[in-house]
Amino acid sequence: MLAYRLRGGDLIVTLSGELDQLSADGARREVDALIAEYRPRRLVLEVGHLEFMDSSGIGMVIGRYKVMRRSGGSVAVRGARGAVEKVFALSGLYEIVERLA
Amino acid sequence: MQIKNEICVDFLSRMENVAFARLTVAAFLLAEDPTLEELGDIKTAVSEAVTNAIVHGYRAATGTVRMRARLGAEGDVEIEIVDNGCGIADIAQARKPFFSGDGGERAGMGFLVMESFMDSVEVESAPGEGTMVRMRKRLGAAQTAAARA
Numbered sequence: 391m392l393a394y395r396l397r398g399g400d401l402i403v404t405l406s407g408e409l410d411q412l413s414a415d416g417a418r419r420e421v422d423a424l425i426a427e428y429r430p431r432r433l434v435l436e437v438g439h440l441e442f443m444d445s446s447g448i449g450m451v452i453g454r455y456k457v458m459r460r461s462g463g464s465v466a467v468r469g470a471r472g473a474v475e476k477v478f479a480l481s482g483l484y485e486i487v488e489r490l491a
Numbered sequence: 492m493q494i495k496n497e498i499c500v501d502f503l504s505r506m507e508n509v510a511f512a513r514l515t516v517a518a519f520l521l522a523e524d525p526t527l528e529e530l531g532d533i534k535t536a537v538s539e540a541v542t543n544a545i546v547h548g549y550r551a552a553t554g555t556v557r558m559r560a561r562l563g564a565e566g567d568v569e570i571e572i573v574d575n576g577c578g579i580a581d582i583a584q585a586r587k588p589f590f591s592g593d594g595g596e597r598a599g600m601g602f603l604v605m606e607s608f609m610d611s612v613e614v615e616s617a618p619g620e621g622t623m624v625r626m627r628k629r630l631g632a633a634q635t636a637a638a639r640a
């Protein structure tokens with residue numbers, strides 16, 4: 391499930407529920423459509439309400455990082471916890487994606 | 492391993508069955524009173540292996556994935572995910588962190604997650620014959636270590 395809002399140059403996308411291969415495909419399409427429409431400087435992914443995520447979610451975030459980079463933009467992640475944070479930490483993604491408190 | 496309980500489930504290689512598989516394993520283990528972290532680790536590892544069977548093993552085709560989970564008397568968990576898909580030609584390369592044999596948007600992290608979150612991972616595979624991933628984890632290992640310290 392996905393909700394979004396705009397603030398300054400940020401497109402803030404809130405992900406909730408479970409992010410696996412099945413839901414990552416939908417999230418990928420929806421986020422790309424939002425990026426194309428609003429052309430944000432930064433994509434902020436709020437994942438505090440995400441209950442589950444596997445490597446499909448990491449692939450989805452890396453893909454959006456590449457999309458944002460093409461227009462000189464960046465990606466940030468906020469609120470990962472528990473099992474979700476464990477996957478983020480293992481991925482090394484925080485080296486390219488800002489981790490917001 | 493002295494087996495206390497065991498389940499075996501066959502399901503079609505449909506993407507919605509990935510959630511079914513990880514929730515089934517969680518339900519199977521619930522009576523053992525695992526920690527949230529143990530449960531999260533095992534669910535994530537199962538999700539990786541089943542996703543691989545469907546996405547890489549069978550690709551566009553539909554086949555059957557078998558998941559067998561065993562629980563030993565000492566709280567040891569053994570999970571096998573088996574597909575009869577395309578198989579893996581170079582297992583060592585496939586297991587390398589961040590390697591993906593897929594052109595799409597993949598992190599190549601599935602085996603890394605399985606190896607990090609479980610105590611051991613074995614892979615048996617042959618091209619054209621399919622793949623078996625066997626993962627083990629001992630529940631309560633953290634508490635046992637803490638009690639010893």
Ligand SMILES: Nc1ncnc2c1ncn2[C@@H]1O[C@H](COP(=O)(O)OP(=O)(O)OP(=O)(O)O)[C@@H](O)[C@H]1O
Binds near residue numbers: 539545
């Ligand atoms: N069951 C399988 N059948 C055939 N090939 C497999 C199977 N499991 C894994 N592989 C091969 O091993 C590679 C590595 O798998 P791994 O799960 O680590 O990464 P990935 O699936 O490519 O990416 P991610 O898991 O991050 O989405 C795959 O890209 C694929 O080529």
Ligand SMILES: [Mg+2]
Binds near residue numbers: 445539601
């Ligand atoms: Mg994988």
